[in-house]
Amino acid sequence: MTEIRYDPREIEPRWRRAWEEMGLFRTDLGGAERPCYALVMLPYPSGDRLHVGHWYHYGPADSWARFMRMRERDVFEPIGFDAFGLPAENYAIRTGIHPKDSTDRNVANMIEQLRTMGAMWDWAHTANTSDPSFYRWTQWIFLELYRAGLAYRKAAPVWWCPTDQTVLANEQVVEANVCERCGTPVEKRDLTQWFFRITDYAEELLSSLDDLEWPERTKTLQRNWIGRSEGVEIEWPVEGTDLAIRTFTTRPDTIYGVTFLVLAPEHSLVERITTDERLKAVLDYRDRARRLSEIERTSTEAEKTGEPTGACAIHPLTGERIPIWVADFVLLTYGTGAVQGVPAHDERDYDFAAALDLPVRWVIEAEPEDQASKQGLPGQAYTGHGTVVDSGRYTGMRSEDMLPRVVAHLESAASGEARVHYRLRDWLVSRQRYWGAPIPIIHCEECGEVPIPDEDLPVELPYDVDFSLGAGKSPLERSESFMQVECPSCRGAARRDPDTMDTFVDSSWYFLRYLSPHDEERPWDRALAEKWCPVYQYSGGIEHSVLHLLYARFMVKALRDLGHLGLDEPFRRLVHQGTITNQGAKMSKSRDNVITPDSYIAEYGADAFRAYLMFGFAWREGGDWKDEGIRAIAGWLQRVWRLVQLHRRLWSEGAALAQGDPDSDATRALILARHRAVRGATEDLEAWQFNTAIARIMELVNACYQHSQLDPALRDSTPRDSTPRDPVSETVLREAIETVVCLLAPIAPHLAEELWAMIGRKPPVVDAPWPEYDPDVLATEEVTVVIQVNGKVRDEMRVARDLPEKEIEALALTHGRIPTLIDGKAVRKVVVVPNRLVNLVV
RNA sequence: GCGAGAGUGGUGGAACUGGUAGACACGCAAGCCUUAGGAGCUUGUGGCUCACGCCGUGGGGGUUCGAAUCCCCCCUCUCGCACCA
Numbered sequence: 001m002t003e004i005r006y007d008p009r010e011i012e013p014r015w016r017r018a019w020e021e022m023g024l025f026r027t028d029l030g031g032a033e034r035p036c037y038a039l040v041m042l043p044y045p046s047g048d049r050l051h052v053g054h055w056y057h058y059g060p061a062d063s064w065a066r067f068m069r070m071r072e073r074d075v076f077e078p079i080g081f082d083a084f085g086l087p088a089e090n091y092a093i094r095t096g097i098h099p100k101d102s103t104d105r106n107v108a109n110m111i112e113q114l115r116t117m118g119a120m121w122d123w124a125h126t127a128n129t130s131d132p133s134f135y136r137w138t139q140w141i142f143l144e145l146y147r148a149g150l151a152y153r154k155a156a157p158v159w160w161c162p163t164d165q166t167v168l169a170n171e172q173v174v175e176a177n178v179c180e181r182c183g184t185p186v187e188k189r190d191l192t193q194w195f196f197r198i199t200d201y202a203e204e205l206l207s208s209l210d211d212l213e214w215p216e217r218t219k220t221l222q223r224n225w226i227g228r229s230e231g232v233e234i235e236w237p238v239e240g241t242d243l244a245i246r247t248f249t250t251r252p253d254t255i256y257g258v259t260f261l262v263l264a265p266e267h268s269l270v271e272r273i274t275t276d277e278r279l280k281a282v283l284d285y286r287d288r289a290r291r292l293s294e295i296e297r298t299s300t301e302a303e304k305t306g307e308p309t310g311a312c313a314i315h316p317l318t319g320e321r322i323p324i325w326v327a328d329f330v331l332l333t334y335g336t337g338a339v340q341g342v343p344a345h346d347e348r349d350y351d352f353a354a355a356l357d358l359p360v361r362w363v364i365e366a367e368p369e370d371q372a373s374k375q376g377l378p379g380q381a382y383t384g385h386g387t388v389v390d391s392g393r394y395t396g397m398r399s400e401d402m403l404p405r406v407v408a409h410l411e412s413a414a415s416g417e418a419r420v421h422y423r424l425r426d427w428l429v430s431r432q433r434y435w436g437a438p439i440p441i442i443h444c445e446e447c448g449e450v451p452i453p454d455e456d457l458p459v460e461l462p463y464d465v466d467f468s469l470g471a472g473k474s475p476l477e478r479s480e481s482f483m484q485v486e487c488p489s490c491r492g493a494a495r496r497d498p499d500t501m502d503t504f505v506d507s508s509w510y511f512l513r514y515l516s517p518h519d520e521e522r523p524w525d526r527a528l529a530e531k532w533c534p535v536y537q538y539s540g541g542i543e544h545s546v547l548h549l550l551y552a553r554f555m556v557k558a559l560r561d562l563g564h565l566g567l568d569e570p571f572r573r574l575v576h577q578g579t580i581t582n583q584g585a586k587m588s589k590s591r592d593n594v595i596t597p598d599s600y601i602a603e604y605g606a607d608a609f610r611a612y613l614m615f616g617f618a619w620r621e622g623g624d625w626k627d628e629g630i631r632a633i634a635g636w637l638q639r640v641w642r643l644v645q646l647h648r649r650l651w652s653e654g655a656a657l658a659q660g661d662p663d664s665d666a667t668r669a670l671i672l673a674r675h676r677a678v679r680g681a682t683e684d685l686e687a688w689q690f691n692t693a694i695a696r697i698m699e700l701v702n703a704c705y706q707h708s709q710l711d712p713a714l715r716d717s718t719p720r721d722s723t724p725r726d727p728v729s730e731t732v733l734r735e736a737i738e739t740v741v742c743l744l745a746p747i748a749p750h751l752a753e754e755l756w757a758m759i760g761r762k763p764p765v766v767d768a769p770w771p772e773y774d775p776d777v778l779a780t781e782e783v784t785v786v787i788q789v790n791g792k793v794r795d796e797m798r799v800a801r802d803l804p805e806k807e808i809e810a811l812a813l814t815h816g817r818i819p820t821l822i823d824g825k826a827v828r829k830v831v832v833v834p835n836r837l838v839n840l841v842v
Numbered sequence: 843g844c845g846a847g848a849g850u851g852g853u854g855g856a857a858c859u860g861g862u863a864g865a866c867a868c869g870c871a872a873g874c875c876u877u878a879g880g881a882g883c884u885u886g887u888g889g890c891u892c893a894c895g896c897c898g899u900g901g902g903g904g905u906u907c908g909a910a911u912c913c914c915c916c917c918u919c920u921c922g923c924a925c926c927a
Contacts, residue, residue, distance in 0.1 A: 839908060
């Protein structure tokens with residue numbers, strides 16, 4: 001017998017062409033009845049071949065979407081390109097190839113490659129963020145936010161990357177203050193920049209997180225990033241002046257333990273309160289602190305330093321004089337830029353007091369169990385709760401009980417105010433780089449900031465620009481033809497804003513544009529947006545947890561409040577894929593360890609490659625690349641192919657199917673196997689658990705082989721085992737094999753399509769209904785019950801389903817070798833888990 | 843330092859609300875079939891033991907008739923945050 005194999009190189013392109021000709025993946029957005037927006041985080045168009053990561057993300061995401069389509073959802077599955085950004089610009093600086101040219105070429109290449117995956121992407125609904133037809137609306141959004149006061153310009157100390165020569169958002173500064181992009185340590189600079197007022201939404205961004213079907217991990221990351229803390233702002237009058245220092249604390253119950261106040265060195269009151277004799281030392285200290293890199297300054301290892309200002313504040317409750325210090329461990333950017341020093345009950349304050357020999361005053365007694373551990377011992381602050389001591393009227397109270405009372409006390413004395421602070425800062429959106437959407441603002445000497453009128457949008461990025469890096473200025477600033485403009489308001493000479501927008505602005509709304517990418521009248525079709533959003537299922541890397549995902553949430557809420565969108569959240573459900581590593585290391589060009597899928601796809605086909613990535617890993621976890629895995633799954637696809645090939649007779653015209661014995665063990669087993677596989681695959685695909693879904697299909701394939709009675713001549717070789725099998729009903733067998741093809745359709749779309757046609761069905765298989773399973777069939781009449789003696793498995797028995805506990809117990813006591821094991825001992829206790837096990841305790 | 847997640851055969855990985863640990867594969871072994879085979883088929887495969895059996899989910903305790911799963915302590919790894927007051 002000649003070998004029976006299929007050739008993916010022939011099948012796959014053929015079906016992709018057929019799908020395209022059928023217009024299979026063009027979504028009727030308006031007419032859809034059960035919308036299911038299946039969105040993937042859009043790729044950055046790099047010049048490389050698609051890498052394993054693309055396949056690992058997009059292949060399974062498409063499989064999930066196909067599964068949903070077979071479950072009769074109207075699936076919209078688009079993809080686009082996050083095409084602005086630094087890599088293209090840096091590449092241009094290196095090679096002289098213009099970012100637009102390289103990006104356009106990369107996008108075209110990438111589309112060609114993406115097509116080989118056989119995904120259902122609707123290419124009529126795509127977007128390229130660097131296209132003027134797209135960024136025109138990015139600019140429009142900027143102006144909408146500007147008009148609403150949600151975009152504003154201010155001078156502030158901001159992060160600056162010396163390599164990329166641009167400012168960065170807080171969110172783009174990672175790990176000990178290095179640039180997310182290039183790994184260079186960043187520095188703080190005082191610059192005037194554009195911000196989006198995301199902090200206005202801190203509370204809602206936090207609270208509406210609860211209802212999202214997102215991984216807990218991701219929600220936690222966002223919660224931590226937003227960093228809400230509830231506390232009180234306390235006013236400390238400065239002795240001999242009419243000034244007051246405001247501190248923020250979450251622990252007002254320790255207020256009687258305050259022995260000093262500390263201002264950030266840059267605090268605006270520093271110069272005004274410092275006594276003449278201390279002024280020079282304090283200003284020197286401030287200058288030193290400024291020169292320190294942020295890394296040195298915020299290192300927890302560093303020895304605490306500070307200078308006394310010579311001034312004192314008045315304790316609002318005791319009237320005591322409290323010395324005021326400056327110290328660099330207090331950050332101007334958090335809270336009020338000033339803290340009350342409670343060395344006994346705050347570790348940082350303790351270290352500060354220890355380093356500068358300041359008094360420590362204990363006002364909370366450590367709990368006994370805390371004393372036993374490391375806290376509360378001399379040489380340590382006690383940060384827990386306990387009984388309050390030496391605290392006026394609160395003495396003897398529990399510190400938790402004191403807390404709300406002292407807040408009320410301070411408020412009634414007009415010395416304090418309950419406040420909530422957030423760690424979240426406003427989103428810095430301007431960049432001093434060329435390859436981005438220009439900020440649509442004109443600066444006019446007469447009129448100040450003037451927004452570009454809507455009808456003049458887009459502000460097109462000029463092509464002919466010297467985009468080399470220079471002195472921290474935007475390359476656009478060197479283009480006089482771009483910069484010089486007439487003020488739309490006074491018609492006088494004015495200049496454009498030379499900066500471009502953070503590319504995260506582009507990606508914070510792209511999913512709305514997919515719905516009507518060619519609309520020239522408006523950024524999105526509101527009716528469609530509200531019909532299809534929030535996105536039913538979003539997938540992408542966890543690294544975007546506090547960048548893209550937070551920004552997009554902010555954007556949707558802001559646009560809602562501006563009346564442009566009736567939506568609260570962009571993404572209802574979210575999943576993150578894991579990472580594929582190579583010998584334990586992240587794949588990257590610089591490590592030269594990137595695995596390119598091309599050769600595998602050439603040999604085994606896209607289906608096998610996709611299936612391998614789904615079967616060989618727990619998708620959310622990722623793992624290490626293994627060559628052998630793909631051969632295994634390719635072999636299995638051949639096995640499925642052979643299964644259908646070998647049984648083609650079952651579908652031939654007028655075939656007389658052997659009824660076999662409809663009640664034979666084989667027939668019953670096959671029916672059961674089919675329902676089990678459908679249930680398993682359905683539940684697992686729903687949960688993005690592709691590896692177990694495929695395992696369930698494999699079991700069904702194995703059952704089909706096991707129970708079918710192949711003509712030995714049809715096999716490649718005759719099995720030695722020639723024991724006659726139970727006759728199986730061929731109707732049941734046919735149904736089982738058809739089910740295999742359907743279940744395979746999301747996993748290996750090209751092959752399943754071919755098999756679907758082979759068994760005489762009309763393509764496309766993706767429009768076939770997903771197989772159903774019958775729970776009643778799965779509730780077989782017999783179950784295996786395990787018999788344990790003292791918790792150890794000793795035997796098992798087949799009994800009728802839902803047998804009463806008493807009967808199970810009676811059966812177990814006499815079953816097989818159980819009586820011997822019990823050996824006449826009294827059974828002290830019997831635990832019966834219905835349909836599962838019985839445990840005899842002797 | 844704080845927070846979150848993870849640790850299961852030689853390997854990738856399964857295991858619902860505590861209920862037969864190791865599904866499904868890879869690999870390996872034996873056999874079959876083949877001119878040939880990185881093809882196909884059958885069987886076996888956690889460890890120790892001739893066997894009865896015992897031991898096994900990072901380590902140590904605990905709860906329970908019963909623990910990979912729950913609780914406590916510890917170790918290791920990954921990822922966030924990192925003087926956030």
